[in-house]
Amino acid sequence: MEPLTIATILPAASGALFLTQAVYYMGLYSKIHAHNKETGTSRLSSDYPPLSVIIVAKDATDELQKNLPFILEQDYPEFEVIVIYDRSADDCDDALKLLEDKYHNLYHTFIPDSARYISHKKLGITMGIKASRHEWLVFTESNCRPQSNQWLRQMARNFTPTTEIVLGYSNYEKASGWFNKKITFDTLLNAMRYLGMAISGRPYMGTGRNLAYRKSLYYKQKGFTSHLNLQRGEDDLFINETSNRQNTRVETSPESIMRISTPKYKRIWCEEKISYMATSHFFKGSARYLMGWETCSRLLFHITIIATIVIGIWLHQWIMAGIALLLWILRFVMQLLVFRKASKDLGERKFYALLPVFDVLQPMWNFNFKLQRMMRRKAEFLRK
Structure with missing residues (x-):
C-alpha cells in the first residue's frame, strides 16, 4: 500500500x-447525570406500598451481622426482610435468630442440604418470593450495605401502576489500592451502560445487588424456568427477558446507592466476571x-x-x-x-x-x- x-x-x-x-x-x-437532574427529589408514586426485601446468603455470618442492621433500620412504613441462607458450617442460623429477637420484621429459613441439580441461588430466591407477603420485592446480597436509610423510599418512589421493574445502582466501597480502583471503575462503566440503556428505553439487564420487581411479574414469567439449567442468571437474564420501555424505571439518587464490600480475594471478583460472560451470551436483543x-x-x-x-x-x-x-x-x-x-x-x-x-x-x-x-x-x- x-x-x-x-x-x-x-x-x-x-x-x-x-x-x-x-x-x-x-x-x-451521559444518561445517568441527565436522569438525576430530571428526577431530582420528585416522587413518582403517590404512596409507599409494603414490600419484601429478599437476601440469599452463603457462608456470610459476618457480612449479615454487619450489613443487615442498615437494611432493617430503613426509614420505610412497612417492610419485611427475608434471609434464605445456604446451609453451611458457619453459625449463620444462630446469628439470624439473635437479630430476629431485636428486629421483628426479619425472618429467615435455609436451603435444605438435600437440594440437588438446581442452582441454590435460584432456589433460595424462589423460596424467598414464595414466603414473602407483599407484591413488591426488593433484592440485594449479604455483602451489600445501603448508603442511607432512605434506600427503600428512593426505590419505592418509582413504584407506579405501570412499573414492574426498578433498576438501582451498586458499586464497591472505596478503599485504597489498585485492585479497588480497578473494580470500582469497571463496575461504574458497566452501570453507565446498562442503566443508560434502560433510561433510553432499551433495558437489557440488571443486578441482584440493587433491584426491585413485582411478585406477579415473577409468576407471569414462570420464575427462572427458561434458564433453570444455568448456574447463574437469576438477575441479569430474568431482567433481560422481562424488561421493556414501559415497565422499567431507573433509580440512581445518592440515597438509593448500595455499597458492596471489597472481595477478600481477587479470584472472587474474577469468577463473578467469568460467570457474567457465560450468562451474557444468552442475552436477547441487540444491546x-x-x-x-x-x-x-x-x-x-x-x-x-x-x-x-x-x-x-x-x-x-x-x-x-x-x-x-x-x-x-x-x-x-x-x-x-x-x-x-x-x-x-x-x-x-x-x-x-x-x-x-x-x-x-x-x-x-x-x-x-x-x-x-x-x-x-x-x-x-x-x-x-
Missing part, C-alpha cells in the same frame, strides 16, 4: 471512530452487540490514533499527526466530563489520572475473562 493511501485512510478512520465514541459518551454514558462495538471501537480508536501520529511523524505530515492528537485530546476531555458528572452523582472517584489507563486496560480485562470462559467446560456454568 502506498504511503499516500495510508495517510488518507488512517485520519479518516480516526475521525470515524472518534464520532462513534462521541455517540456512545454523549448519547448513552450485547452494541456494548461490544463500543469496546471494539474504543480499542480501534487508540490503535488508529497511535498509528496516525507515528505515520504522520514518519512522513513529516505534521498536520495529520496534529489532527490525530487533537482528536485524542477532544475525546479525553469529553470522557472526563461525562465520567466526572456520573462519578459526582454516584459518589465515586473522579478517576482523573487513571481514566486513560483504565480506558485501555478494561477491554483487555474483559477479553481475558472471555478467553477463560471459552477455555472452561460448559458444565461448570450449569446447575449442580
Whole structure:
C-alpha cells in the first residue's frame, strides 16, 4: 500500500471512530447525570406500598451481622426482610435468630442440604418470593450495605401502576489500592451502560445487588424456568427477558446507592466476571452487540490514533499527526466530563489520572475473562 493511501485512510478512520465514541459518551454514558437532574427529589408514586426485601446468603455470618442492621433500620412504613441462607458450617442460623429477637420484621429459613441439580441461588430466591407477603420485592446480597436509610423510599418512589421493574445502582466501597480502583471503575462503566440503556428505553439487564420487581411479574414469567439449567442468571437474564420501555424505571439518587464490600480475594471478583460472560451470551436483543462495538471501537480508536501520529511523524505530515492528537485530546476531555458528572452523582472517584489507563486496560480485562470462559467446560456454568 502506498504511503499516500495510508495517510488518507488512517485520519479518516480516526475521525470515524472518534464520532462513534462521541455517540456512545454523549448519547448513552451521559444518561445517568441527565436522569438525576430530571428526577431530582420528585416522587413518582403517590404512596409507599409494603414490600419484601429478599437476601440469599452463603457462608456470610459476618457480612449479615454487619450489613443487615442498615437494611432493617430503613426509614420505610412497612417492610419485611427475608434471609434464605445456604446451609453451611458457619453459625449463620444462630446469628439470624439473635437479630430476629431485636428486629421483628426479619425472618429467615435455609436451603435444605438435600437440594440437588438446581442452582441454590435460584432456589433460595424462589423460596424467598414464595414466603414473602407483599407484591413488591426488593433484592440485594449479604455483602451489600445501603448508603442511607432512605434506600427503600428512593426505590419505592418509582413504584407506579405501570412499573414492574426498578433498576438501582451498586458499586464497591472505596478503599485504597489498585485492585479497588480497578473494580470500582469497571463496575461504574458497566452501570453507565446498562442503566443508560434502560433510561433510553432499551433495558437489557440488571443486578441482584440493587433491584426491585413485582411478585406477579415473577409468576407471569414462570420464575427462572427458561434458564433453570444455568448456574447463574437469576438477575441479569430474568431482567433481560422481562424488561421493556414501559415497565422499567431507573433509580440512581445518592440515597438509593448500595455499597458492596471489597472481595477478600481477587479470584472472587474474577469468577463473578467469568460467570457474567457465560450468562451474557444468552442475552436477547441487540444491546450485547452494541456494548461490544463500543469496546471494539474504543480499542480501534487508540490503535488508529497511535498509528496516525507515528505515520504522520514518519512522513513529516505534521498536520495529520496534529489532527490525530487533537482528536485524542477532544475525546479525553469529553470522557472526563461525562465520567466526572456520573462519578459526582454516584459518589465515586473522579478517576482523573487513571481514566486513560483504565480506558485501555478494561477491554483487555474483559477479553481475558472471555478467553477463560471459552477455555472452561460448559458444565461448570450449569446447575449442580
